[in-house]
Amino acid sequence: MVLGVTVLVFALNAAALGDPARAAMGQRADPETLERLRREYALDRPLPVQYATWLARLARADLGESFREQRPVREVIVERLPATARLALAATLVSVVFGVGIGAIAAVRARSTLDHVLMGLAVLGISTPVFWLGLMLALVFSVTLGWLPVSGYGDGALRNLVLPAVTLGALHTGTVARMTRSSLLEVVRQDFMATARAKGLSEWTVLGKHALRNALVPVVTVIGIGLADLLVGAPLTETVFAWPGVGRLLVAAVGQRDLPVVMGAVLVFALVYVLGNLLVDLAYLVIDPRMRDAVRA
Amino acid sequence: MTRAALVAALALGVIVAGLAGAADAAKPGGTLRMVFVSDPPTLDPAHASDLTSSAVIRQVFDALLELDDKLVPAPALAERWMVSADHRTYTFHLRRGAKFHNGREVRAADVKYSFERAARGKRPWVFEKLVGAPEFIKGAAAEISGVRVIDDATIELRLERPFAPFLHLVAYDAASIVPREEVDKRGAGFASHPVGTGAFRFVSWRRDDQVVLERFPEHFRGPAHLERVVFRVIPAEATRFNEYVTGQLDVTDIPTGRCRAVQADPKLKADVAIWPTLGTSALRFNVERAPFSDVRVRRAIAHAIDPTIIVDRLLEGCVTPAPGIVPPVLAGWTATARRVPLDRERARSLLAEAGFPSGRGLGPLAYHFNTSDANQRIAELIQAQLKEIGVTLELRRLDWAAHIKLVDDGSAGFFRQGWIADYPDPENFLTVLFHSRNVGAPGNTSRYRNPAVDRLLDEADTMPSGAPRMKRYQEAEQMILDDAVWISLYFYASRGLIKPHVKGLERSAQSTAPEFLAPLRKVWLER
Numbered sequence: 018m019v020l021g022v023t024v025l026v027f028a029l030n031a032a033a034l035g036d037p038a039r040a041a042m043g044q045r046a047d048p049e050t051l052e053r054l055r056r057e058y059a060l061d062r063p064l065p066v067q068y069a070t071w072l073a074r075l076a077r078a079d080l081g082e083s084f085r086e087q088r089p090v091r092e093v094i095v096e097r098l099p100a101t102a103r104l105a106l107a108a109t110l111v112s113v114v115f116g117v118g119i120g121a122i123a124a125v126r127a128r129s130t131l132d133h134v135l136m137g138l139a140v141l142g143i144s145t146p147v148f149w150l151g152l153m154l155a156l157v158f159s160v161t162l163g164w165l166p167v168s169g170y171g172d173g174a175l176r177n178l179v180l181p182a183v184t185l186g187a188l189h190t191g192t193v194a195r196m197t198r199s200s201l202l203e204v205v206r207q208d209f210m211a212t213a214r215a216k217g218l219s220e221w222t223v224l225g226k227h228a229l230r231n232a233l234v235p236v237v238t239v240i241g242i243g244l245a246d247l248l249v250g251a252p253l254t255e256t257v258f259a260w261p262g263v264g265r266l267l268v269a270a271v272g273q274r275d276l277p278v279v280m281g282a283v284l285v286f287a288l289v290y291v292l293g294n295l296l297v298d299l300a301y302l303v304i305d306p307r308m309r310d311a312v313r314a
Numbered sequence: 315m316t317r318a319a320l321v322a323a324l325a326l327g328v329i330v331a332g333l334a335g336a337a338d339a340a341k342p343g344g345t346l347r348m349v350f351v352s353d354p355p356t357l358d359p360a361h362a363s364d365l366t367s368s369a370v371i372r373q374v375f376d377a378l379l380e381l382d383d384k385l386v387p388a389p390a391l392a393e394r395w396m397v398s399a400d401h402r403t404y405t406f407h408l409r410r411g412a413k414f415h416n417g418r419e420v421r422a423a424d425v426k427y428s429f430e431r432a433a434r435g436k437r438p439w440v441f442e443k444l445v446g447a448p449e450f451i452k453g454a455a456a457e458i459s460g461v462r463v464i465d466d467a468t469i470e471l472r473l474e475r476p477f478a479p480f481l482h483l484v485a486y487d488a489a490s491i492v493p494r495e496e497v498d499k500r501g502a503g504f505a506s507h508p509v510g511t512g513a514f515r516f517v518s519w520r521r522d523d524q525v526v527l528e529r530f531p532e533h534f535r536g537p538a539h540l541e542r543v544v545f546r547v548i549p550a551e552a553t554r555f556n557e558y559v560t561g562q563l564d565v566t567d568i569p570t571g572r573c574r575a576v577q578a579d580p581k582l583k584a585d586v587a588i589w590p591t592l593g594t595s596a597l598r599f600n601v602e603r604a605p606f607s608d609v610r611v612r613r614a615i616a617h618a619i620d621p622t623i624i625v626d627r628l629l630e631g632c633v634t635p636a637p638g639i640v641p642p643v644l645a646g647w648t649a650t651a652r653r654v655p656l657d658r659e660r661a662r663s664l665l666a667e668a669g670f671p672s673g674r675g676l677g678p679l680a681y682h683f684n685t686s687d688a689n690q691r692i693a694e695l696i697q698a699q700l701k702e703i704g705v706t707l708e709l710r711r712l713d714w715a716a717h718i719k720l721v722d723d724g725s726a727g728f729f730r731q732g733w734i735a736d737y738p739d740p741e742n743f744l745t746v747l748f749h750s751r752n753v754g755a756p757g758n759t760s761r762y763r764n765p766a767v768d769r770l771l772d773e774a775d776t777m778p779s780g781a782p783r784m785k786r787y788q789e790a791e792q793m794i795l796d797d798a799v800w801i802s803l804y805f806y807a808s809r810g811l812i813k814p815h816v817k818g819l820e821r822s823a824q825s826t827a828p829e830f831l832a833p834l835r836k837v838w839l840e841r
Contacts, residue, residue: 257553261523
C-alpha cells in the first residue's frame, strides 16, 4: 500500500504543472542556472528513471535532498516530526476522552434532550472546517480572554499545544462520540447486561465495566480510521497555529514542487497510517478476550 | 543680548535638546519581534533567491556597500571607492577593523572569494557584468578575472562595459561577504548557521517556527540598539494579525481586504504604515501568440481596462493606479509615460479593424494568474470589463510554480505578472523586462522584440547617471506602453502595522513588505 501511495504521489506531481528549478529561482531566472539546477535535481531524466532512482535511494534509507532547502530530506522531516507527533497524540487524546465521554453520556440518556444536544454537537464537530474552528478558538481563548497563546510552538509548553490539539481533535471527536453511543446502545441490549444487573451491580459499574468495554471494539476501529482524519487535518491545523510540523512542510513543499520532500512526507504519513492501524489491531487483543482466545486457537 | 542673538540661542537650545532627546530615546536593549509568511529556504547569500531569506541575510551580513534611506549607495564594508574615467573600473578600499562574527578581520581576499562563490549560486546576474564572469559562471574559467585583490584592504572590480547601476549590485545581498573558513568548516550547514559581519549575529533557527538573531557587539559601526531580533514564521494572515493585536508581534502586514478597516480602527489606526515601493502590478501579453501578436487586439484590451476601479474597490485605495511601468518613487525618475487610456469606443473599433467586430471570431481568451484572493477578484473584474467590448475571458488560476512555468515557456498568452525591483534603477524594470536578450525566464515574458527599444535601452544602460540616460529610458517606456505589451495596473505599496514603541524603522521604497525593512541596526524600542 505504501509503495502504491508513493507511485500515485509521484505521478500526480509529474502531472501537475511547474518546474522545481524555476520555483526555486525567484522572479528572475537565468536560463543557464536553470539548466544547472535541473541537472543537479536530476529533473533532466525520464520520469520512470527519476522514480527508480528515488526507490533505489529509499532502499538505502536515503530520501534524497530537498530542492528548496538543499539539505537531506531525512533531516528536514526528522526535525519537524516531533511537533507533528505531539500534536497528533494530543489530538487523539482529546478525541478519545471527549468522544467516548460524550458518547457514553448520550447513550445513558438516549433519546433525551441531552442526547440530541450532544449528538448535534458531534455532527457540528465533524462538519466544522478545521481552519475556521482554529481561528474561532484563537479569537475566543487568545485574543478575547488572553488565556492561551495565539500560535507557535513556544518552548514546547503545554499551553501552546492546547488550541491546536482541541482543533485537530474536534474533527474526530464527533465520530468517536457517535460510534460510542451507538455501540453502547447495542451492547446494553445484550443478555449479559441483564445478568450483570441481576448480580446487583450498580448501574455505573454495569456501564463502565461491562458495557463500555464491550462497546469499545468498534470505537477503537473508528479511532484507527480517524488517523486519516488527523493526517488530513494536520496541515491545516499546523498552518492556522503556526505549528512547525510535517503537515505544514508538506503544504509548502507541494507549492514549491519540492518533490523529494513531498515524497518523504507522504511516505511518513502513509507509514504512520499503516502502523496506526496495526496498533489498533493489537489493541483488540487487549480489549476483547475473545480475540486473544481466537489468536491462541 | 540682541534679539537676533536670543533667537539664535533659543534655536541652538532647541537643536541641542532635540539631539540629546534623540540620543536618550535610542536606549539599548529589547527584542524586536517581526514575522515572515514562510520559512526562509536558506540563510546563505549565495543560495538565496527570495525576499524572506534576504531579510535575514541583510542583518547577518554586510556587503561592500549598502543603500541609504534614499536608496543611494553608501559605504558599508568599503569605506570609500573610486571609479575610473571610463566607468569600467571600480576600486574599493575596505574599512580597517571590520570583523566577522568569528572575530577575524575582513580582507580583500574574502571579497573575491564571496563574489566567485555567489556567482555560481542562484543569482549569477548580480556578477555577470564583471570581466570574465560569464566564463566563470559557465565553468569555463577558474576565476573571475575582473575581480582583483590589490592588497588586503583594496579590491578592484572591472566591468566588460560601463553599467550605471553597478554600485547597486555591489550593495545587493547576493554580494554579501562571507568568511571562507566558516564556509569550508560548515559546508552545506553554512546555510543553516550563517557567519557574517552584520550588526546581528545568528543565534538559532527552528524551522517553520522562528529565527533568532542577537546584536554583534563588535560591529564596525558599533553595537546595534536592539539586544535581539526574532523573526517568527506564521503562514496564516489572520493568525499574524491576532498575534499583533495580542501584542506578540511588533510589526506585521495588514490582512487582505482590511486596509480601510484598520485605518478606521481607533486602536490600530496610529500603527498603520503605508508607503510606496519599487514594484508594479501588471497584465502582460505574449506577443508571439495569436491573437496577441496583433497590436490592435492588445491595444483594444488595454483601452477597455480601468485600473482605478481595481485600486479603489478591490485594493481599498491603499495602492495607486500605475500610468507607467517604472514607479515614480524611484530616485531621480520623472514619470512621464502614459498608459493606453480608458476608451471603450476606441477598443471596439480596434477590435473591428483587427477582424473581430464586437469580439466575434476571437473566441474565449485564457487569462492566467497565480492563486491569491486579490488576484482572483482582479481577474473577475477584468473579465467583466472586457465583456463590455465583447471579449470573453476564461480565468485560469494556478499556483505560483505552475503559473511561472507557463509564463516563462511562452504557453500563456495573456497573464498577470508584477515586478519588484531588485535594485532601484530603471534598467531593472525596462531592460530586464523588455530587452530582446532577456526573452523568457530572465524577465521578458512578453517575448517582445523591438530593435528601437533595444537600442535605447542599450544606450541608457551604459551611460553615466543623469538626465540624458533617464530620457532614453522614458522614451523606451512610452514605446513599450504604446505597443501595449504590458498594461500597468497599480504601483505596489508596503502596507504594515508597526507598534508605536518601535522607533527608527526606515520606510524604504526598497522594502516590499514591513518584514523586509532594513537595516534593523537603527531600530530601538521605546518602552
